[in-house]
């Protein structure tokens with residue numbers, strides 16, 4: 001199947017708005033042609049599956065379809081935030097990455113796709129106070145273990161909002177740590193949805209952690225701590 005045919009299939013599968021196919025195609029061209037693109041998946045046919053379909057599969061979740069204020073933490077080359085911003089033109093999407101060179105690429109991606117509902121923030125997720133409690137959905141793919149993501153996301157979510165995290169097959173320990181972190185942060189692990197973004201994709205799931213209580217103001221801990229000293233189930237007081 002050609003790249004255009006594969007994109008047209010995704011447009012139909014996810015009922016994407018007018019103009020989405022051209023915008024996604026422009027994004028694929030940028031990934032393929034910009035030598036600074038921060039991804040190893042630059043071949044457009046592979047990128048349709050591994051970037052575009054993998055991002056859009058989150059539209060299977062009602063919380064994502066209904067989102068109005070979204071942030072993609074550790075957006076890198078723009079996945080999943082750019083494809084989802086194209087799919088959800090009435091949502092505002094903030095792409096957050098800690099590195100300026102990623103921010104520069106993300107700004108180019110916003111330009112070439114023509115998306116109007118996106119802004120780019122260069123900051124660490126845990127050092128972005130302006131984002132606190134603003135979001136109904138936080139997205140994260142390939143950024144950190146689930147418990148660490150919970151600490152990044154919880155303060156940024158409004159009550160009732162959800163962290164949606166792309167995961168392969170986490171070890172039971174990662175899941176146990178995430179459940180413990182969630183308890184401390186005011187989150188609840190609500191769903192682990194197996195997904196098949198493209199034919200043949202294996203062992204992929206979306207975790208949904210909903211914010212059910214205010215996050216204590218001591219979170220996030222200071223920059224780098226969530227990663228360096230993650231909240232662990234093994235440290236649960238007896």
Ligand SMILES: C[S@@+](CC[C@H](N)C(=O)[O-])C[C@H]1O[C@@H](n2cnc3c(N)ncnc32)[C@H](O)[C@@H]1O
Nearest residue numbers: 074075076079097098099123124125141142143
């Ligand atoms: C492996 S890349 C994944 C990029 C993209 N989400 C994807 O799936 O293709 C991880 C990205 O997260 C960023 N990152 C790591 N820790 C971060 C943090 N605490 N806050 C913001 N960005 C972070 C890195 O700079 C990098 O661009």
